[in-house]
Amino acid sequence: MTDYADQTSSFNATDFEALERSQDVNVISRPSLSYWQDAWIRLKANKRAITSLYIIVFLLLFTIVGPWVWRIDPAIQDLDQISQPPGTDRSALIVESYVAWDGETDVGNGLRVIGDPNSQAVRLAWDALENANGHRLYRNRFPVGEEMAFGIPLAEYFDNNIVTHEDRLDVRPDTYFYSVVALDDRGQVTDNFQTIEVEVERVTTLAEARERGLVDEGSPLQVGDSINLEAHPLGTDYLGRDMLARLMAGARVSLFIGIGAPTLFVLFGVVFGSVAGFMGGRVDQFMMRFADFVVALPFLLFMILFKIAFGIGPGESGVLPMLIALVVLMWPATARLVRGQIIQIREQGYIEASKLLGASTPYLVLRHMLPNTIGVVLVTLTFEIPRVIFVEAFLSFIGMGVAPPTPSWGSMSNEGIRTMLITPHELIFPALIISITVLAFNLLGDGLRDALDARMRNQE
């Protein structure tokens, strides 16, 4: 006690003067960062995540701005260019409109072409073969050869007087080998045949060119000129519809479901989970068992039930029931996650302190608990988006989604898979865009998780 008094006595007046304001005491060596700024910096350092972010932004532009730039109706059928892969030569010769053939032939010998062979029609005439009891006409893309493989049988005539045929079946600009084969008296193919090689040219008519707006009304285009048919940068599908326009239109459906549904069900999951976690006890038990019950419901079955319950008739879009089925059935994962977080946070010291200071429940939840779960929620959201895009693609693929002619990436894949071997671009483009989208969202989610995880920040 006395020592203490002694010490105090050693103070003099100067000790109580104000210090000079020092410049370098409060300087913080690094800039002060908020939670989000810090996360953003760490995200930026992650190249994969940033690339994915660019891809997603590009996808959004593709979906929203794309149709304004590429003004082609995705439902319009260009029947002159069916199943065209991208980059096909599309120059066409202008010819007269198609006139039905009266069967008039030139004089000549053997199998011969009448008129110009073009993509409108190839007109063939032949002389009755020896000992023939009718003829069968074939078209091949290869010479007949030893195997006597004549190619596609086009027509069969059990009458020796019919010696002409007009081939209009999917005539493409290509080299064809036509063969006419004699039939015996029972209609069986014999080995008596003639063959001819034909070069086919792509043509269109003046009227069609005008109608499609390929040329202006007043242009001096004439028969014999050459023009370019409509451009299809990504080719066309099996009904001659523009793939690029369809991918854009399909993106609208896919991204609407892909972003709309997760946003809704994650929101619901957050509310449900935080209530359960905060209330605890019996309420928590009850709510989480309900969530378990929802997890057990079969998704596909409910999708069909919703479709019926909403009175979605045939030929109407199933997008709305799909959205609702997704929201109703997919929230429990988020709810569980948020509940776990809330229970953890509830026991933290700062919550106790806040309670002692008289904080109300809404204040506790809104100020302390939810902001601390937001990182987890955001990461869940970015992982749910690709999952839902995939579910949408799958449902449209099996025909549960959009109604034709509305495209979606899934339904386009379904259409493309039928002709996978001969026109692979019809499957590859929608499949590729689904894969890229799903991958981009997944990588972004990965990056976000790393960036937002507080524990990982401490490790650095």
Add this chain to the structure above:
Amino acid sequence: MSDTSSVALDTDQSFSRSAGKQLLIYAGYGFVFIVALFYFLSVAATQVGGAAGGGAINFEENSITIALRQEPPQLDHTRASDAVSFTVLTHTMEGLLGYDNDNQLTPGVAERWEIREDGATFWLRDNALWSDGQPITAHDFVFGWRKVLDPATASIYAFIMYPIENAEAINSGELPPETLGVRAISDSVLEVSFEQPTPYFEKLVAFQTFYPVRQDFFESTNGRYGADADQLLYNGPYVITEWVHSASMRWEKNPNYWNKNNVGLIDTIEVAYITEDVNAKLNLFKDGQIPNTQLVASMLDSAMEQRWNIDRFMEGSIFWVVSNFREERLTNNYNLRRALQLSVDPVEFVYKVLKEPGYMPGTSMFPYWIKGAENLFRQEHPPIEHVPNEELARQHLEMAKQELQLDEFPPLVMLADDSPVGNMTTEYLQAQFSEKLGLEIRIDKQIFKQRLLKANAGDFDILVNGWSPDYDDILTFGDYFASWNLNNRGRYNNSELDRNVRIGQTSLDQNERMAAFAEVQRITYEDAVVIPLYERGWSFVVDPRLKGFKRRVIGPEVDYRFAYIDRNGSSAD
């Protein structure tokens, strides 16, 4: 300090070493277990599915392995109505008459027959036996035919027997089955009386519904007749010895068949695959597991590259768009139908969209192969030429709008099969109607059975469907739009058309009949009742070692009855 740490390190290492060892041992156990499991499973699989893997053609056993499109729902021919059941039945049963390899009518169970204006008589052969060795009698036909018409059987094909006296009344429950105009005069003579003159009756009795059923056997099955291999009594070239539902079947040569030396040349036919997937079947064909397969448009390029001998076959059926004529439907309006008709171009559709070489653009409700009085019907009575006309179509649509007092058409429902070609058809038509007429079309895709139910209930505006011939006479198509025909799903009702169909049914003068059907053809076009889209045909390939295999318009869609194996067959001949 340094000592303890090294001890700790030692124990750590030995720990991790022993843990690693244990893990390795477990992994080894796991690997062995999995290998054993797979081996066991594969052995089990070969034990169970003995049929598979045998290859398409087996010379030693004189057997082949084939694929069927679907499984027959059941094989009671009194109730069968699908092409696959009919195919199996033709291989295992025989009627009074049949068709030979060249599609000519040929004697079957009946040795000879006589068709009169008021009836017919059939003399049965003595050596025709059931597969259990008992002779086939005229009573078996009487029992079978009564069974078909019994309302309790609810046979879809009962109508095909209506030419027989009292048949229609029995089928509608007005008369007991015993009053049917069919009598067994003796065990070997069958007498039929007609309701009306039926010159084509001999063609009818070759149809599967007219096959016999033996009463004592039928009753011994307790209502399971035709449900399984042993619940059927056979009288055709093959008997079914094994039927694993939705998996496989085995047909073996019937030793009791009277004509076994000429029909049924292959001893065993294994139906190892039941699939509708043409791609799967193409792969089976490439692997040499089945001797023949169908080729669709997308496979033709690679088929040409493989240098296969591609064959073609016009299947006989025609696909069309029919309108719904029920009062409450907009399509009851002539101008709307005409507008739809004028905006469809079957030539463009078949040649540019479907691209199937077997298909022919539709021009009439009667397919090209239907026979007329002397020549082909369509040569004798050419159909009206269909010229698509967008301008005119729009004018008709305007008229329809005024008549129906509509500002805007509500969406029309188009009912169709959920199949690859069905989807192409509906989407093409949807785009055509929307581009040319501005009409909104809702596509209602259904699986075949469901589509049939909805079509029967009239739950559509426009229906895309097809019709296959049942027997080789123009009437098989000609009565489709008759007001009394239940297959007329749109309930088209036109007394002039009905009158002409009646003439076609009863007249004995072929020229008069054909003239009547020419009228039917004209009415269905001019009144825009039906828009023919295409006549269906297949492209297919057959293993060159399998000879005599046929596809048929009438009868089975695939016919192996006259097929045989040629050891030296190669693609060169």
